[in-house]
Amino acid sequence: MIDLSGVIALLPLAGAGFGVGFLVGLTGVGGGALMTPLLISSFGVPPSVAVGTDLLYASVTKTVGGWRHHVQENVDWPIVLRLAMGSLPASIILLAIIAYVPLDTEAMAGWIRYGLAFALPVSAVAIVLYPIMMKSHANGKDPEGPPQHAALTVLFGAALGLLVTLTSVGAGAIGVVVLALLFPALPAKRIVGSDIAHAVPLTLVAGAGHLGLGHVDFGILAALLVGSIPGILLGTRLAGVAPDWLLRPLLAITLCYAAYALLTK
Numbered sequence: 001m002i003d004l005s006g007v008i009a010l011l012p013l014a015g016a017g018f019g020v021g022f023l024v025g026l027t028g029v030g031g032g033a034l035m036t037p038l039l040i041s042s043f044g045v046p047p048s049v050a051v052g053t054d055l056l057y058a059s060v061t062k063t064v065g066g067w068r069h070h071v072q073e074n075v076d077w078p079i080v081l082r083l084a085m086g087s088l089p090a091s092i093i094l095l096a097i098i099a100y101v102p103l104d105t106e107a108m109a110g111w112i113r114y115g116l117a118f119a120l121p122v123s124a125v126a127i128v129l130y131p132i133m134m135k136s137h138a139n140g141k142d143p144e145g146p147p148q149h150a151a152l153t154v155l156f157g158a159a160l161g162l163l164v165t166l167t168s169v170g171a172g173a174i175g176v177v178v179l180a181l182l183f184p185a186l187p188a189k190r191i192v193g194s195d196i197a198h199a200v201p202l203t204l205v206a207g208a209g210h211l212g213l214g215h216v217d218f219g220i221l222a223a224l225l226v227g228s229i230p231g232i233l234l235g236t237r238l239a240g241v242a243p244d245w246l247l248r249p250l251l252a253i254t255l256c257y258a259a260y261a262l263l264t265k
Contacts, residue, residue: 010223013043017227025235026247032058032168033123035224037116037258045220047112052210053217054168057224059203061232066197074193076186082150083198086157088205091165095209112167113262119169120259124252126173131244133180134188149182165206171199
């Protein structure tokens with residue numbers, strides 16, 4: 001027999017998933033940056049479980065987006081490879097430290113909160129800068145020969161791997177803005193496609209690591225997916241109806257408030 005009380009208890013989470021998915025479909029960014037602090041501050045989910053669940057959630061949704069960009073040939077695989085060379089080892093090392101080094105779970109929860117409090121305002125700035133950076137790349141041409149800044153790309157990948165594994169935030173707008181700065185000749189669609197393609201293995205590895213640590217709640221994960229998929233589809237269909245110049249600053253303010261709520265609640 002189905003436990004109706006358990007299903008009803010998950011409905012608010014499905015609603016949150018719908019709202020976040022709708023914003024992602026509408027603006028193209030903000031998924032992880034909104035979902036994790038929402039789970040912690042509004043639903044009382046432990047920070048480590050919120051991060052682990054959100055990472056697996058992101059690995060599913062970003063796989064769909066990454067495949068679409070691959071089919072449309074919007075992915076620069078050498079750039080993705082260099083990012084992964086830094087991010088995947090960094091993620092695995094951090095997960096190993098969490099798993100094998102005796103850590104105070106309360107202290108770890110505090111690290112996650114402070115990490116989010118740092119990452120969310122940075123994401124807010126990146127979301128505002130995102131359309132400006134993409135506009136400058138709108139008519140860009142593919143660079144000839146291998147991508148430049150190989151070492152910087154690997155280092156940025158490592159920093160992104162640590163940030164995403166600890167907080168689940170950073171694989172979206174932050175990644176796009178930094179890639180736009182590193183590769184000024186790359187067209188906007190290939191910057192976005194490469195960023196999403198790189199996020200797939202990173203969120204999968206980090207999410208699988210958190211799963212092994214017991215930091216994933218499958219009930220919450222299912223509720224978020226059930227809500228967010230129709231939300232993303234609806235937001236995508238309505239993209240362009242609401243003015244972008246209004247949505248992005250509102251989203252940025254929301255992220256800054258989420259950072260404030262995490263530190264004060």
